[in-house]
Amino acid sequence: MKECDRLVALGRRQFLRSGVATAAVVGIAASAAEHGARAATSLARVEYPAKRLANIKDLKVDQPVTIAYPDDDSAGVLLKLGRPVEGGVGRDNDIVAFSIICPHQGFALNYIAADRTLNCPGHYSRFDCEKGGQEIWGHATQNLPQFKLQIDAQGDIHAIAVDELIYGRLSNVL
Amino acid sequence: MTYKRNVDRLPIPPKDATVHNVVCHYCIVGCGYKAYSWDVSRQGGKEPSQNAFGADLTKQQGAMTANWYAPSMYNIVKQNGRDVHLVIKPDHDCVVNSGLGSVRGARIAEMSYSETTGTQPQRLTDPMVWRYGGLYPTSWDDALELVAEVTRRVVEAQGEDGVIVSAYDHGGAGGGYENTWATGKLYFKSMKIKNIRIHNRPAYNSEVHATRDMGVGELNNCYEDAELADTIFAVGTNALETQTNYFLNHWIPNLRGASIGKKKAELVGEPHTPGRIVIVDPRRTVTVNACEVEAGKDNVLHLAINPGTDLALLNALLTYVADKDWIDKSFIEQHTSGYEKMLKANRTSVDEAAKITGLDVKQIERAASFIAEPKGGKRRRTMFCYEKGLIWGNDNYRTNGALVNLALATGNVGRPGGGCVRMGGHQEGYVRPDPPVGRPATYVDQLLIEGKGGIHQIWGCDHYKTTLNALQFKNVYKRRTDMVKDAMSAVPYGDRAAQIDAIMGAIQKGGLFVVDVDIVPTKIGGAAHVLLPAATSGEANLTSMNGERRMRLTERYMDPPGNAKPDSLIVAGLAHALEASWRRAGKPEIADQFKGYDWNTEEDAFMDGYHQHAAGGQFVTYARLRAMSTNGFQEPAIDFKDGKIVGTKRLYTDAKFTAADGKAHFMATPWRGLQAPGKQAEKEKFAFLINNGRTNHVWQSAYLDQQNDFVLGRWPLPFIEMNPDDMNELGLKPGDLVEVFNDNGATQAMVYPTPSARRKETFMLFGNPKGVQGDVVSKAVNELLIPNYKQTWGNIRKLASAPEAAKGLSFKGQEYRTA
Numbered sequence: 001m002k003e004c005d006r007l008v009a010l011g012r013r014q015f016l017r018s019g020v021a022t023a024a025v026v027g028i029a030a031s032a033a034e035h036g037a038r039a040a041t042s043l044a045r046v047e048y049p050a051k052r053l054a055n056i057k058d059l060k061v062d063q064p065v066t067i068a069y070p071d072d073d074s075a076g077v078l079l080k081l082g083r084p085v086e087g088g089v090g091r092d093n094d095i096v097a098f099s100i101i102c103p104h105q106g107f108a109l110n111y112i113a114a115d116r117t118l119n120c121p122g123h124y125s126r127f128d129c130e131k132g133g134q135e136i137w138g139h140a141t142q143n144l145p146q147f148k149l150q151i152d153a154q155g156d157i158h159a160i161a162v163d164e165l166i167y168g169r170l171s172n173v174l
Numbered sequence: 175m176t177y178k179r180n181v182d183r184l185p186i187p188p189k190d191a192t193v194h195n196v197v198c199h200y201c202i203v204g205c206g207y208k209a210y211s212w213d214v215s216r217q218g219g220k221e222p223s224q225n226a227f228g229a230d231l232t233k234q235q236g237a238m239t240a241n242w243y244a245p246s247m248y249n250i251v252k253q254n255g256r257d258v259h260l261v262i263k264p265d266h267d268c269v270v271n272s273g274l275g276s277v278r279g280a281r282i283a284e285m286s287y288s289e290t291t292g293t294q295p296q297r298l299t300d301p302m303v304w305r306y307g308g309l310y311p312t313s314w315d316d317a318l319e320l321v322a323e324v325t326r327r328v329v330e331a332q333g334e335d336g337v338i339v340s341a342y343d344h345g346g347a348g349g350g351y352e353n354t355w356a357t358g359k360l361y362f363k364s365m366k367i368k369n370i371r372i373h374n375r376p377a378y379n380s381e382v383h384a385t386r387d388m389g390v391g392e393l394n395n396c397y398e399d400a401e402l403a404d405t406i407f408a409v410g411t412n413a414l415e416t417q418t419n420y421f422l423n424h425w426i427p428n429l430r431g432a433s434i435g436k437k438k439a440e441l442v443g444e445p446h447t448p449g450r451i452v453i454v455d456p457r458r459t460v461t462v463n464a465c466e467v468e469a470g471k472d473n474v475l476h477l478a479i480n481p482g483t484d485l486a487l488l489n490a491l492l493t494y495v496a497d498k499d500w501i502d503k504s505f506i507e508q509h510t511s512g513y514e515k516m517l518k519a520n521r522t523s524v525d526e527a528a529k530i531t532g533l534d535v536k537q538i539e540r541a542a543s544f545i546a547e548p549k550g551g552k553r554r555r556t557m558f559c560y561e562k563g564l565i566w567g568n569d570n571y572r573t574n575g576a577l578v579n580l581a582l583a584t585g586n587v588g589r590p591g592g593g594c595v596r597m598g599g600h601q602e603g604y605v606r607p608d609p610p611v612g613r614p615a616t617y618v619d620q621l622l623i624e625g626k627g628g629i630h631q632i633w634g635c636d637h638y639k640t641t642l643n644a645l646q647f648k649n650v651y652k653r654r655t656d657m658v659k660d661a662m663s664a665v666p667y668g669d670r671a672a673q674i675d676a677i678m679g680a681i682q683k684g685g686l687f688v689v690d691v692d693i694v695p696t697k698i699g700g701a702a703h704v705l706l707p708a709a710t711s712g713e714a715n716l717t718s719m720n721g722e723r724r725m726r727l728t729e730r731y732m733d734p735p736g737n738a739k740p741d742s743l744i745v746a747g748l749a750h751a752l753e754a755s756w757r758r759a760g761k762p763e764i765a766d767q768f769k770g771y772d773w774n775t776e777e778d779a780f781m782d783g784y785h786q787h788a789a790g791g792q793f794v795t796y797a798r799l800r801a802m803s804t805n806g807f808q809e810p811a812i813d814f815k816d817g818k819i820v821g822t823k824r825l826y827t828d829a830k831f832t833a834a835d836g837k838a839h840f841m842a843t844p845w846r847g848l849q850a851p852g853k854q855a856e857k858e859k860f861a862f863l864i865n866n867g868r869t870n871h872v873w874q875s876a877y878l879d880q881q882n883d884f885v886l887g888r889w890p891l892p893f894i895e896m897n898p899d900d901m902n903e904l905g906l907k908p909g910d911l912v913e914v915f916n917d918n919g920a921t922q923a924m925v926y927p928t929p930s931a932r933r934k935e936t937f938m939l940f941g942n943p944k945g946v947q948g949d950v951v952s953k954a955v956n957e958l959l960i961p962n963y964k965q966t967w968g969n970i971r972k973l974a975s976a977p978e979a980a981k982g983l984s985f986k987g988q989e990y991r992t993a
Contacts (some may be wrong), residue, residue, distance in 0.1 A: 003588060010886070038739075045180075045182055046182050046183050053955055067528035073233070073234035074234060082230040086175065086176060086982070089285050089377050103244065104275075105274070106235070106236060106237035106238060106239060106242075107239055110515050110992070112991045112992075112993065114991070114993065115986055115991065117986060117991065119992070120990070121992075122237070123274075123422055124414070124460065124463075124464050124467070124990035125759075125990075126986070126988070126989075126990060126991070128984035128986055130795075130984075131176050131982065131983070131984040132175065132176030132178070132982075133176060134887075134888070134982075134983070134984045135888065136984045136987075136988055137870060137988035137989075137990075138277065138870070138872075139274075139275070139276055139277045139280070139418065140244070140277065140278055141244050141245075141247075141275075141280045141284075141884060142178075142179065142244060142245060142246065142282050142884065143177060143178060143884075143887070146178070156405050157974050162182055163178040163180050164178050164179060164180070164181070164182075164245070165179075165181050165182055165183075165184065165244065165245050167242065167244075168234050168235035168236065168237075168239055168242050169231075169234055169235065169242070170183065170184045170185075170186055170231055170242065171182070171183040171184075172182040172183065173182075174232055174233065174234065
């Protein structure tokens with residue numbers, strides 16, 4: 001519980017510091033499920049808010065920015081990796097965002113720039129930021145939820161959907 | 175592409191959801207789970223009064239919450255013919271796992287059979303028989319009559335030795351007390367089958383003969399001992415990946431120092447510090463890394479020995495501890511025999527051991543000090559544990575004995591914070607009549623290769639993936655079973671008499687008729703003439719015990735697929751069919767041997783077996799187990815009092831051992847190099863060690879995981895870990911397919927770069943359907959027919975660049991990092 005509270009608090013601080021507006025950006029619609037799910041298991045998607053996370057000018061390679069999406073209680077990380085990666089947006093297809101609440105037991109993941117992974121201090125799980133949050137090793141039964149991103153004409157980066165269930169909530173949008 | 179479910183919302187279990195006790199049916203640890211089920215047309219609400227968790231689900235739940243479940247913990251299944259939502263989530267009240275779920279167990283629901291969501295479509299739903307050139311569904315009566323007729327005819331032609339059996343002997347899925355009893359009663363009481371082998375080895379034998387011969391049963395402590403130990407001495411066990419929640423919930427608190435309070439409360443009058451650990455393993459595992467992270471490198475001693483040299487190390491540790499006088503003399507005098515003789519036979523200097531094992535003298539001395547150097551005038555408490563690195567390693571019998579020698583000499587058996595235990599693979603669940611097998615037992619796989627036997631009856635085993643000398647086995651087996659298939663195809667199926675004659679004709683020429691009982695079509699099942707569909711844990715009630723002998727009942731929470739049945743009731747049906755067959759044949763005295771299977775439910779089999787035949791079984795019933803939820807009791811039961819079964823927390827606390835004279839017996843276990851014939855020559859001839867074992871994501875031989883998108887997304891092919899310099903020499907890139915080959919056979923694997931791997935020492939995933947490590951393991955065994963998978967050497971060459979399935983994979987290091 002404590003870890004998560006800290007995590008959420010961290011998310012909020014970062015949120016205020018970067019002065020991100022909370023109003024939904026008009027005109028960006030959540031896209032439908034893009035791949036992978038067997039039709040039979042798919043449930044109806046929730047309505048995701050679109051939310052501005054940062055401007056591309058704010059990002060530097062390998063310097064993680066703490067964000068929150070779809071709401072303040074769901075911390076994540078925004079990353080510019082400097083090379084095209086799975087789910088990456090931007091001119092270089094290198095900007096990605098992930099939940100940093102470990103899908104195993106909800107501990108806050110740490111970003112390790114040396115190998116571009118998110119690591120869980122709770123039970124040692126590891127996720128690859130360059131491979132769509134693939135669990136390299138660990139206990140979670142899902143790969144890390146990745147936030148789907150869009151960039152508008154001003155270079156503002158918006159989160160618009162999530163591709164896995166976020167730990168600690170039975171609906172990604174509460 | 176990394177696999178994503180794109181599930182962003184799950185049904186909320188309503189307040190009145192039905193709750194069943196579940197014990198994970200995969201590994202030995204037996205984590206507690208709860209199954210919530212409710213009608214498919216309903217759902218709970220977010221208010222605390224509206225859901226089964228009593229929680230406000232409008233809010234984000236914190237870390238380690240009991241009020242959340244993952245998509246893998248959900249499915250829609252049939253329950254008494256009706257569709258229900260099913261959620262199987264870790265039980266926070268279970269003392270084994272305290273709410274933790276492993277990457278395997280937390281997928282129980284998703285790995286269940288569902289006609290609605292389409293999970294596990296491979297599950298067998300009907301008996302299948304070979305006709306018209308394929309396997310086609312038929313009725314139970316038809317299939318069992320065919321099996322019974324062929325069995326009888328084979329017995330008439332060859333005696334009962336013509337009936338060859340492969341059967342599990344464990345607990346959990348594909349086992350359990352109900353089913354080991356049923357199969358045991360059929361083969362050891364109604365028949366006297368001696369050509370029988372166990373699911374993962376080619377004979378009917380113990381993997382831990384030595385400890386039993388010494389009077390020390392192999393599961394003698396409790397999981398709490400890992401929290402109380404001053405030192406954990408772990409040989410050939412990668413606990414973080416193979417007994418995950420035992421490690422996380424009981425080892426780690428000790429290494430972190432979080433169990434100091436418990437130590438002080440339970441073990442008064444002696445100094446306590448956070449636990450230390452010695453890990454004997456030629457390979458650096460994620461277990462070693464996690465221990466270093468938690469305990470600090472100073473408190474973790476990884477002894478990366480030369481593969482197969484454990485015995486020399488253990489004898490040297492024993493010698494050093496004895497010479498330092500760190501032994502428990504009064505215990506040795508009062509409760510053991512053979513100490514001096516053993517010490518004389520095993521005497522090994524630290525220098526000699528260093529030479530053999532490749533370790534530094536100082537490392538060995540430090541390990542001895544971790545194990546036995548007195549702490550503030552008190553005896554150090556050390557828990558000794560081991561698993562397949564020792565069991566499937568060089569010279570199993572002696573090495574097992576040498577470890578027990580060390581545990582006994584230091585007075586650590588039957589004592590809090592001690593124990594000398596195997597870590598285990600499956601849960602346990604053995605109660606059977608005495609088997610009529612000898613010692614050594616029959617090398618059954620060799621019998622089959624030599625053309626012996628007429629009918630092979632298989633219960634939950636897949637030799638094609640999990641035996642040694644597997645390639646030769648498969649080649650011969652295919653030829654023998656094809657002979658019978660061809661004969662059957664030549665005669666109309668409906669003409670039963672002609673069918674049986676055709677089958678027997680083929681058997682006479684060396685053919686083999688195969689009956690395979692399983693939940694899925696296995697690899698060996700492809701050779702079978704009859705497939706019988708079994709129910710798994712949760713589709714039937716099932717009892718087992720875990721690695722601390724904790725017995726629980728997994729309740730039936732869903733229907734088996736189609737016409738599948740619990741194994742115990744399949745046995746009953748087969749027994750009835752055999753009785754009828756022998757009676758028809760005019761042999762009533764033989765027919766009568768198949769009486770005693772009037773079981774209508776698996777509970778009937780339990781009462782006939784465990785309740786009447788297990789030690790303490792008279793205290794145990796389904797109703798009593800159900801009431802004791804996921805905590806159950808620790809075997810043996812000794813009483814039923816105040817509405818609870820009273821169990822036994824630790825064995826041998828009274829120092830009364832299980833040898834005839836009540837003493838523990840030391841064993842002479844001198845080092846003799848690579849014991850199994852041909853291993854030394856193989857080592858000299860081939861460049862690479864093909865070490866092998868498990869990985870975290872995959873349960874056992876992937877029999878269910880092979881249809882799980884999440885697991886296949888990570889491991890579409892079996893990996894082989896290689897040092898990057900070795901890869902460079904062979905021109906290999908991550909994900910490339912290589913052939914591993916030697917004089918025993920050849921197999922394939924996908925290269926995973928592993929900087930921590932030593933040069934020329936690889937590690938391959940064991941028992942995978944898409945690359946069978948056993949294909950390159952020689953047939954050599956120890957004196958009691960225990961295989962030596964771990965000491966295998968071969969050469970490696972590139973087959974192909976990374977196939978499509980490997981392209982989206984991460985090839986980063988698997989060790990948790992803090993920087």
